[in-house]
Amino acid sequence: MRSRRYQGHPLAKLGGTAARLPRYLKLAHGLVRDPSIPAARKGALVGGISYAVLPFDLLPGIIPIIGQLDDLAALLLGIRIALGGCSPEMAQTHLARVGLAETALDADLQTVQEVAVWLAKGAIGVARRGLMFPLKLFAGARTRG
Secondary structure, three states: OHHHHHOOOHHHHHHHHHHOHHHHHHHHHHHHHOOOOOHHHHHHHHHHHHHHHOOOOOOOOOOOOHHHHHHHHHHHHHHHHHHHOOOHHHHHHHHHHHOOOOOHHHHHHHHHHHHHHHHHHHHHHHHHHHHHHHHHHHHHHHHHO
16 A cells, blocks of 8 residues: 555656656657658757767766756657657657657656656755754854853
């Protein structure tokens, strides 16, 4: 029953997004090869793929979760931009070819955003506690002294 408890947690949702990553990569491959997609939109897709695979970026991959989150966001945004260059019928064909629902991309981008917000809130809480600790020590020393 533990799984139900964490089902709506941002990290649990991110697991589902990560599980779809091979399908997103296959989708990106198909979009890059589609001659009907304008070059500028393909450029955005190639930029998203490049950002995801190159070892240097804004948030280093060595940082757990957040280091991979920005790469995933870049890839998904590139795919969204490329799909926007297709007719609705062609976009549906591309998605169906890799077994993705029409709503999957937007839902997974939403998940990435939720995880980023959850991590930011956690980091702010840790920083606040870290800043308050010396103040509490100082206040305790003043009352004793």
